[in-house]
Amino acid sequence: MPVYKTLQPNSQTTVKIWKITESYDELFQAVKLKPESLTRVLGMKSELHQRGFLSVRCLLAELGYSDFDLYYDQNGKPHLKDGRHISITHSFTFSGVVISDKKTGIDIEKNREKVKLIAHKFSNYEFCYLSEDEIDYVKKLTVIWGAKEALYKLYATPGLSFYNHILVIPFDLNEGQTTAWIDYKDSKNRFDIYFLEFEDFTCVYTVT
Template sequence: MPLYKTITVNSQTTVKIWKIEEAYDDLIQPLDLKPESLTRVLGMKSQLHQRGFLSVRHLLRSFGYTDQDLYYDTNGKPHLKDGKHISITHSFTFSGVIISDKEVGIDIEMQRDKIAIIAKKFVEYEFEYLDTEANDYVNKLTVIWGIKESLYKLFATPGMLFREHFLVIPFTFNEDQTVCWIDYKGLKKRYTANYLEFEGFTCAYVIE
């Protein structure tokens, strides 16, 4: 069972990351999936997506939950039946789950140069402190994207835009934490954002 990393953020919050190395058959065999989950996974055209979906269910098991404990609201946000807060992510060969007593969001992204091409779609304020010529420009953009994606998952409100409504305060790779804000229709909320890098991927997660 390739549980890649467990991060105990605090007494109420845990992050678990899975490295997806198993074949599809090995992942699905031990799971007890709800009919709608089975229909969903069988309908996926990509085995990469299937394995990502199934690895998340293995992460749930490592927390002591099953697929039956998980449900989604009309905005596609996942919830647990016991009232704990959950956020889910998967990207290529990694998946992650964060569970907490507080509102949370998580994202894993592969670090790719092409993120610089779309930077203007999700970065505005952050350009004030980003150095586009720096060696870590792509890595910093990936952190910013991951934090904003995590905020979007946490809030799950249609109409929110990464560039206009989410702010990430300046950060460095000497630390693993920064502050981020939601500024949306008169609502201003501050969150703590954490980030880490591994094997060419970036994981970010935010906590209320």
């Protein structure tokens, strides 16, 4: 299908989300890949991951780029050759890309009960205001997880810990935004976090 959702958080930033309904063959025929990307997608064991990878390239085309404009650094962070900032995500049947003049990060997660089992691995300070009795406990945990994933992608610094270094401030799901801090190596930085839910998925993104 075409782009599922487009967001314009500011004049320098565009977020696009794709709902992956196409087959692997349809997506493969729709994009052109550089040799290393072709090798990478053909080597993936999961068709779900292959479709996610290819749908991201479809989103690049929607944003005026191609796979040939994209490269990755030694930390696995994606970059565009024209110097603009990019972040990429895909989860099950959705993928997303954000492109901005400023550093940015994006994550899409499926809202699943499983997140409660791993919450202790990525949440620390947040347990001060979270309660398992809340109706929206899973959704709030998913926002926190997504926020930390998005910030990790933005920061792209080895050693940064979800549990120890990233704090998400209390928030209301209806507001669609919150604040987070990265406190790492004697440096504290504040970030605005934005989130939205669709079809039982949560998308979280941040722009500096």
